[in-house]
Amino acid sequence: MSTPATKRRYERFSCDILMEARRTGLASLLTRKNLGIRLVDMSEVGIQFVARDRLEKGAKLVIAVRIPRVADTIEGTVVIHWCLANGKSVGEFLAGAEFIKMPDGTLAKIQFLRKYVRSPEYKLRPGAGFVPPPDAPAPPPKKPDGGGITFVDNPRT
Numbered sequence: 001m002s003t004p005a006t007k008r009r010y011e012r013f014s015c016d017i018l019m020e021a022r023r024t025g026l027a028s029l030l031t032r033k034n035l036g037i038r039l040v041d042m043s044e045v046g047i048q049f050v051a052r053d054r055l056e057k058g059a060k061l062v063i064a065v066r067i068p069r070v071a072d073t074i075e076g077t078v079v080i081h082w083c084l085a086n087g088k089s090v091g092e093f094l095a096g097a098e099f100i101k102m103p104d105g106t107l108a109k110i111q112f113l114r115k116y117v118r119s120p121e122y123k124l125r126p127g128a129g130f131v132p133p134p135d136a137p138a139p140p141p142k143k144p145d146g147g148g149i150t151f152v153d154n155p156r157t
Contacts, residue, residue: 009044010044010045013043013114014041014117015041015117016039017038017068018037019064019065019066020063020065021034021051021062021063021064021078023061033052033053034052035051035053036049036051036061036063037049037052038050039065042110042113044107044111045098046097046098046099047097048094048097049063049095049097050086050093050095051095052092052093054085054093055080055095057081058079059080060079061078061097062075063077063097067109069121074110074113075102075103076099077101077102079097079098079100080096080097081098082095
């Protein structure tokens with residue numbers, strides 16, 4: 001019996017990287033809100049990410065993921081296939097999406113990111129795998145907009 005995992009053409013890889021996701025079309029004119037928080041995993045055909053809001057199936061988003069260590073970004077348009085409440089964090093959602101549009105060169109960037117997140121350099125970066133002790137002070141509050149990446153319109157798409 002085949003399972004969804006055996007039907008995959010591309011292997012997913014885990015990564016914990018800040019990202020941005022914004023609505024497309026008319027919905028983007030109403031709000032420029034960043035709906036993405038961080039990437040959970042990725043492949044050449046799709047992504048799983050943590051979202052700020054529940055996203056409806058079929059919604060189209062423009063995403064931007066900054067590649068650590070290099071001045072480059074993975075960009076593309078995705079369509080949401082599923083979105084569920086994140087059991088680990090109240091007010092966050094896990095979403096799965098498929099790429100429907102990618103600029104030339106995006107596959108090479110995804111393959112570079114796959115190699116990088118599997119490297120010792122990535123695994124030994126500050127904060128990797130760090131779990132604070134129970135008596136540690138709480139981290140500072142997050143910025144309301146998610147901070148991190150600045151989303152810019154891509155004139156190439």
